[in-house]
Amino acid sequence: MDLKYNKYFDQRIKCPICLSDKTKKVFDKPFLNKEIIDFIDNYYKNKIPHYVFENTNYSIKKCLNCTGLFQEYIFNNSYMGELYENWISKKDSLKKKEDFSVYNFSRYVNDLEKISLYLNKKPKDISILEYGMGWGYWSRIAHSMNFDVSGFEVSQSRINYASKNNIKIISNIDNLKNLSFDFIYSFAVFEHISNPYEMLKCLKSLLNEKGLIYIYVPNGIFAENKFNKSWRASKDSLHPLEHINCFNRKSLRILAQKLNLKIKYNVFYPRYKNLLSIYKEPIKHIYNNTFSTGVFLKANK
Template identity: 30%
Template sequence: MKEKELHRGVVPFLNCKDHLVSKETYEIMLNEQKEMLVTSPIPSDLHKYYDSEEYQSHHNSKKTFLNFIYNTVKKQSFKRKRRLFQNGKPNKTLLDIGAGTGDFLLYCKENKFDVTGVEPSKSARNIAKEKGIELYEELKEVLDRKFDVITMWHVLEHVPNLYEYLEQLKTLLNENGKLIIAVPNFKSYDAEYYKEFWAAYDVPRHLWHFSKKSIHTLFESVQMKVTKVHPLKFDSFYVSLLSEKNKTGKTNYLKAFWVGLKSNMKASQTKEYSSLIYELKHS
């Protein structure tokens, strides 16, 4: 597997705990050449680490105030996301990978897109089906097709076969199509502040941890290039809220808001926001 190259010559960076499911500790290693972090070891059975009611993208739960915040902001973000790829052409084909419970695809379908989605979680697919959104389980089921737009909202960090996935994304994208990827940024202030408690490390579900340099380098290896980078400013607040709970065992809205605000203020100069959206195309 080519992914072994990403583990070669790495040095220790942090030890992080799985706060969500197993409570196990994993080592995060630094690949200095690519400016990228890798989780070690990668569990052989990753599926069981997603078996939690708190794993937001697979559930519709609004039982807690935190879930309510997540779902409210998620829906409000759809219009902004659509603006990244909507132009005059009607009936664009759109593939959303890691579609969760189908809310984003439903929104795009209502806005005249020809939508397709992939989601490995059976429970999430069932919820999407109730909304009229049929999802495929695996990417290989759509590899014979081409799409004008491909989106991955906080999904690339979960993919075990990373290089194979990059090749498949290139194959799936139309010649003049647009690939849009959102991932956490470990170079942000909130990551630096919370260190091993930073919720966006989310080991072992997050196998890779990206910087801007690593995204550019990885996609250049499959002849794709980054054309634009956008901030996801709300992520600093939400991730800080989860990080506070990881660190102290308590939900501290005021402290999380302050750290999130400071992160965005610093990023206004450095451009190292908590999460970043990358627009890519064939080079």
């Protein structure tokens, strides 16, 4: 058979978001074309050898059922590991967190306050899983507020870093199986993983009764329109190697429905802190409940 990809890649045929096999091609060019490889060289600081891209295309498909986009060819498990552990600059990724301002941390505190209000329990009685903990900054804040927090992470360097902060760390998916949580938090993870549908199904199975899952992914509502003649790869809701699934509100809704989950509105209700927030908060609130790709999910009864 004439394979259209090399041994460093896997092919995804069905939509990884809703599992539909009704898809159409939106874009299809060799990774080694200038408009793609220039971005990869620049973004990964020339760390990725070009031979891993030979005979393989940057192929984007659109799902005709959920309208999400996905990359057809993604790094296989071992090269995905290489990408996240060695090719992405650990220094730059950690620096983003180290440079956090008080505002960044206070957003975490605000969000956790709302979770406690929603569940109507004290932090000590709320068990949380952060799926895709990274360097553990969010979990650290949750831990310091007395929430019973566990972090799931596969990158060894991030685990080593986060473990200095007394966070319970789970690195093997099988070790999650006997646990359950009131709240599962996953910020900017689902666009990176090969199997978002299977992963959400797994997370749902870990929810306590009345439990809530929060997923945030970049909003790709206009992603398809960007593939015109002047298109060049850039950091976006969909970009080579990393942002391999591209969601919009509809694709999240269909994913949720398929797993018998429903989007829960008004968890992050408007918060009026000053005069400006009287104008900004209602707009944000409407956006959160209509177009946003940050959603709270709960199991249907």
